[in-house]
Amino acid sequence: MRRAQQLGRYHLLDRIAFGGMAEIYRAKTFDASGHAHIVAVKRVLAHLAEDDDIIQMLVDEAKIAGLLKHPNVARVYEFARAHGEYFIAMEHVDGKDLRAILERCRQDKRPMPPSHAAYVGAEMAAALHAAHSATDKSGESLKIVHRDVSPSNIICAYAGEVKLCDFGIAKATLSRVQTRTGVIKGKVKYMSPEQALGRKLDHRSDIFSLGSVLYEMLTRVPPFTATSEMGLLIKVRDAKYRRISDIVPNVPPEIESITDKCLARSRANRFQSADDVHRALSSFLRGTMPNYSRSHLGRYVRKHFSSEIERELRMLEEYVVSAEPSSDVGENLISNVLGPNAEFSRFSPHADGTQVEDSEAETDVRGKCDQGASTRVDDEDEERTEINASPQQFETNAIEQPGGVRQAGTAILDGAPTRGRIRSMPAEIDEELHNAPTLILDGRRR
Numbered sequence: 001m002r003r004a005q006q007l008g009r010y011h012l013l014d015r016i017a018f019g020g021m022a023e024i025y026r027a028k029t030f031d032a033s034g035h036a037h038i039v040a041v042k043r044v045l046a047h048l049a050e051d052d053d054i055i056q057m058l059v060d061e062a063k064i065a066g067l068l069k070h071p072n073v074a075r076v077y078e079f080a081r082a083h084g085e086y087f088i089a090m091e092h093v094d095g096k097d098l099r100a101i102l103e104r105c106r107q108d109k110r111p112m113p114p115s116h117a118a119y120v121g122a123e124m125a126a127a128l129h130a131a132h133s134a135t136d137k138s139g140e141s142l143k144i145v146h147r148d149v150s151p152s153n154i155i156c157a158y159a160g161e162v163k164l165c166d167f168g169i170a171k172a173t174l175s176r177v178q179t180r181t182g183v184i185k186g187k188v189k190y191m192s193p194e195q196a197l198g199r200k201l202d203h204r205s206d207i208f209s210l211g212s213v214l215y216e217m218l219t220r221v222p223p224f225t226a227t228s229e230m231g232l233l234i235k236v237r238d239a240k241y242r243r244i245s246d247i248v249p250n251v252p253p254e255i256e257s258i259t260d261k262c263l264a265r266s267r268a269n270r271f272q273s274a275d276d277v278h279r280a281l282s283s284f285l286r287g288t289m290p291n292y293s294r295s296h297l298g299r300y301v302r303k304h305f306s307s308e309i310e311r312e313l314r315m316l317e318e319y320v321v322s323a324e325p326s327s328d329v330g331e332n333l334i335s336n337v338l339g340p341n342a343e344f345s346r347f348s349p350h351a352d353g354t355q356v357e358d359s360e361a362e363t364d365v366r367g368k369c370d371q372g373a374s375t376r377v378d379d380e381d382e383e384r385t386e387i388n389a390s391p392q393q394f395e396t397n398a399i400e401q402p403g404g405v406r407q408a409g410t411a412i413l414d415g416a417p418t419r420g421r422i423r424s425m426p427a428e429i430d431e432e433l434h435n436a437p438t439l440i441l442d443g444r445r446r
């Protein structure tokens with residue numbers, strides 16, 4: 001028997017993953033009738049929790065994530081502080097992330113069948129469309145861009161649902177990637193060219209990233225690979241990749257051209273909305289396999305991970321929760337955007353259904369969901385990477401973040417004047433910028 005550690009309203013069970021920013025646990029909590037619920041708890045690593053600016057940035061970004069309610073987006077319940085620790089409680093998706101599934105495909109030397117790739121892609125496009133078109137209470141667009149659409153953030157449930165995770169927390173995570181010199185993280189692999197160039201992003205950046213994920217599902221290899229981070233950034237910037245049908249000759253041409261359109265180097269040549277991608281993939285799926293349903297994907301995932309599923313179930317049975325849990329559930333730092341009936345307020349660490357109150361009223365939440373939220377496209381300071389017109393103008397690549405955080409990173413300096421907003425740029429200008437000579441400097445050497 002293992003004793004589950006309590007964190008806020010949750011009892012931590014097994015650790016699902018461990019990353020540079022957080023540890024992820026499966027956790028148990030109870031509702032008012034004493035029914036148990038499994039959630040995912042992402043506990044911020046201690047050294048990051050000491051940094052007020054990082055925490056503030058995470059709070060701001062979790063507020064955006066907390067606003068998104070869509071069947072293809074993993075719900076964020078709370079960003080809380082309890083027992084001196086910070087953590088995010090979110091919907092637990094009982095399944096495997098696409099990174100693990102693709103790894104299995106590579107081991108088996110078989111790509112995902114195009115029908116599964118189309119279904120996963122269509123579900124992700126639906127999630128992205130919901131985010132891209134989300135508005136605040138006054139109806140103004142929140143202009144959310146995920147920025148980190150990548151296999152590890154896409155979870156395929158054993159029951160066949162597909163959910164996108166880490167909305168809003170993407171930027172904080174990416175900054176971590178950049179601080180690791182010499183390590184090629186999957187994140188760079190799935191960036192859009194404009195992201196690799198450090199330009200202002202709009203929703204079409206996520207469409208490119210979704211194209212990279214589609215490509216990898218269809219071929220089992222990512223479209224852009226290199227032996228160095230710089231090399232990878234150049235590959236992504238140029239958006240040149242091997243044709244899907246050269247790798248998988250029998251791939252249906254329709255899904256190849258949908259993927260190619262997502263992966264157009266110029267934003268103007270891509271699908272202009274995630275909804276268009278959703279419709280194209282759904283129509284392909286209807287045409288090739290009209291009876292396809294989510295249970296097909298569920299079976300596929302369960303078949304590939306049957307031994308792991310057994311192990312996970314056995315592991316969960318080993319945990320016991322404390323008979324007398326603490327009633328100190330801490331403070332939800334994003335409760336003001338979640339409203340009075342938020343799910344988290346029904347969660348309790350007590351198995352007998354005893355409900356608990358936040359230990360403190362929310363006192364220090366700077367910024368509202370519709371102000372200064374760092375996932376907004378029109379946030380002047382949102383980019384981590386600085387682009388200058390010439391190397392002489394290169395001052396620093398530490399960018400002031402809305403929460404006051406300065407982040408170091410890699411800078412790509414190109415010959416084109418690119419500061420300022422780039423939105424809905426005509427194709428030919430976009431092309432020109434992409435074709436400009438690029439000089440890459442690593443800002444960390446400064």
Ligand SMILES: Nc1ncnc2c1ncn2[C@@H]1O[C@H](COP(=O)(O)OP(=O)(O)OP(=O)(O)O)[C@@H](O)[C@H]1O
Nearest residue numbers: 017019024040074091092093097152153165166173
């Ligand atoms: N809500 C969730 N439900 C189930 N599993 C999850 C959930 N969130 C994350 N995971 C699992 O934990 C893994 C690690 O997640 P985490 O977000 O910490 O790292 P990452 O996705 O590799 O990188 P990033 O920090 O850029 O998102 C995921 O790939 C997934 O397998």
Ligand SMILES: [Mg+2]
Nearest residue numbers: 152153165166
């Ligand atoms: Mg993630």
